[in-house]
Amino acid sequence: MSDSFVLGYWDFRGYGESCRYMLEYSGCAYSDKQIERPSRADYSPWRNISENFGLDFPNLPYLIDGERRLTESLAISKYLGRKYGLVPKSEDEVIRADMLEGVIAEIRGSFYRIFFQGDEKYPECAANFKKDTFLPKARKIVKFMGQRQWLVSDELTYLDFLFYAQLSQQLCLFPRCLDGLERLQKYMSDFQKLPRIDAYLKSGRCLPNFPKNDPYIRKDFVLENL
Numbered sequence: 001m002s003d004s005f006v007l008g009y010w011d012f013r014g015y016g017e018s019c020r021y022m023l024e025y026s027g028c029a030y031s032d033k034q035i036e037r038p039s040r041a042d043y044s045p046w047r048n049i050s051e052n053f054g055l056d057f058p059n060l061p062y063l064i065d066g067e068r069r070l071t072e073s074l075a076i077s078k079y080l081g082r083k084y085g086l087v088p089k090s091e092d093e094v095i096r097a098d099m100l101e102g103v104i105a106e107i108r109g110s111f112y113r114i115f116f117q118g119d120e121k122y123p124e125c126a127a128n129f130k131k132d133t134f135l136p137k138a139r140k141i142v143k144f145m146g147q148r149q150w151l152v153s154d155e156l157t158y159l160d161f162l163f164y165a166q167l168s169q170q171l172c173l174f175p176r177c178l179d180g181l182e183r184l185q186k187y188m189s190d191f192q193k194l195p196r197i198d199a200y201l202k203s204g205r206c207l208p209n210f211p212k213n214d215p216y217i218r219k220d221f222v223l224e225n226l
């Protein structure tokens with residue numbers, strides 16, 4: 001397989017950002033194809049071309065690695081994880097990783113569902129997300145981490161890229177969502193200090209906190225006290 005990947009995703013962070021972090025962390029050559037999203041409901045720039053890539057299940061993100069063509073963000077994360085040693089090693093670590101994958105996917109799914117209830121319900125849905133989903137699960141994740149440096153063990157795995165991407169999106173909108181969760185604040189800053197991640201975050205390649213076309217992470221959606 002080639003060492004030059006193509007990642008396709010919208011021109012915002014969403015489900016693509018954790019894959020971008022993994023590609024950056026691994027130091028491989030890749031091209032980040034960002035597809036313009038003209039408005040929240042207009043998928044046409046992607047839908048018009050989605051059948052052109054030989055994808056079995058056309059969707060965004062997609063990853064092309066030579067003859068290998070993948071969609072599904074978790075499948076892409078695990079593929080890159082296997083390729084670059086970012087996977088759990090022992091059976092116990094695999095079990096931890098599998099459980100965390102479900103928990104993080106649930107947080108991520110609930111987070112994005114906030115935006116589909118109508119803008120007038122947004123503040124209430126956001127507050128419910130934090131109270132009923134995020135905080136209970138985040139507290140359990142902290143307990144589950146124990147003294148480990150990362151989620152699964154003292155070594156990074158694909159779960160850390162997924163979780164960091166999720167937390168950083170939440171923090172844009174709910175700047176206080178990690179108040180009282182000092183362990184996760186440290187976790188975030190440890191991740192940001194990884195040399196290749198640090199370089200990426202400071203590079204012109206990294207998307208800003210509020211990308212122009214992001215239908216979800218918008219300045220008018222910021223809830224300063226959440």
Ligand SMILES: N[C@@H](CCC(=O)N[C@@H](CS)C(=O)NCC(=O)O)C(=O)O
Pocket residue numbers: 014015043046047050058059060061071072073074
């Ligand atoms: N289960 C899929 C969901 C992918 C998905 O919902 N992609 C959204 C952006 S996050 C999209 O716009 N897909 C393009 C489409 O629906 O045609 C995954 O985890 O990758």
